[in-house]
Every structure is written in C-alpha cells, then in structure tokens.
Amino acid sequence: MTSSLQTLLDSVADEHSFLQFLEALATDWEDEQQKAHSNPSSPYGPGANGWENGTIGGYLDAAVRWSEASIGGLEFYEKPTNSWKRAAQILYMGKLYE
Numbered sequence: 001m002t003s004s005l006q007t008l009l010d011s012v013a014d015e016h017s018f019l020q021f022l023e024a025l026a027t028d029w030e031d032e033q034q035k036a037h038s039n040p041s042s043p044y045g046p047g048a049n050g051w052e053n054g055t056i057g058g059y060l061d062a063a064v065r066w067s068e069a070s071i072g073g074l075e076f077y078e079k080p081t082n083s084w085k086r087a088a089q090i091l092y093m094g095k096l097y098e
Helices: 002-011 015-038 056-071 083-096
Strands: none
Touching: 002 015, 002 083, 015 083, 056 083
C-alpha cells in the first residue's frame, strides 16, 4: 500500500488529487488496523504499514511537529509552493514522524 500512497502523494496538485490521496491514507490506516487486529505489531516500532502513531492525538501531534521542523528547512526536503501538496505532505508525515 505504501508505494501507491507515495505515488498519490507525489501526484497531489489540486483539491481533487488531494482528496484521492486523503482517501488512500485513510484506507492505509484501516488496512494497518485490520493487520494489527490479526497479528499485533511490537509497541516499540511502526505498524505493518509503517504507521508510527497509533492514536489520532499522536498522529496529529507528529504532523504538526514535522510541519514546524520542515518550515525551517530539512536536509533533502524542499517545501512545495503548491498548498495542496504541502498539506498532503504534512498529513503523510504524521504517519511516519516520531
């Protein structure tokens, strides 16, 4: 799922493509939850689909912290000028950022 999610993230250019990405992100979360129900992941690492944050609070906090860190500049990251892509990146990084 992650590679298609990354492809959708890379393709975000407008509201329509942002919503497609958002739907895929939600599907990825649900898929991980089903996998965790069948075969729980270690509490010390990411889930089966790479989700580092298992609660909405943790997810939103990570998204905000990554967003704030990326404003000042991160190595190998260039902030996009397209607001839809930036919003998608913030939401995606909430999945991965610790």
